[in-house]
Amino acid sequence: MNTLIPIRDRKYVLSVGLDWADQTHALCQRVWADGQRQLLQIGADPASVEAWLAQLKALAGPQGRVAIGFEQSRGALFEMLRTHTDWIDLYPLNPLTVSKYREAFFTSGAQG
Secondary structure: OOOOOOHHHOOEEEEEEEEOOOOEEEEEEEEOOOOOEEEEEEEOOHHHHHHHHHHHHHHHOOOOEEEEEEOOOOOHHHHHHHOOOOOEEEEEOOHHHHHHHHHHHOOOOOOO
8 A cells, every 4th residue: 555645744854856868968966964965967868767767766764865856757767767656755836937037036947
């Protein structure tokens, strides 16, 4: 049985913002214990994503949970991440919402 736990009750070790693309994925990882952030890019191919997931799991530890927010709710990347829901919580973001956020905070139209 799949029991839903309210977000406020979850204890995350890491959170990740993921901006996917055809060739590379841009990531921002945050360690919750100390607030440290790491910006990185990984290849969009399955081997690169799986290698990153292995590193992420090692950082999270055996009992650690990771929150991943990304602008996609379908596709190969989503399917790969979905196979790890025993330690990852997925937060797909509406592309229109992300676009409006960018518009509000980056009036030049830049995506970063």
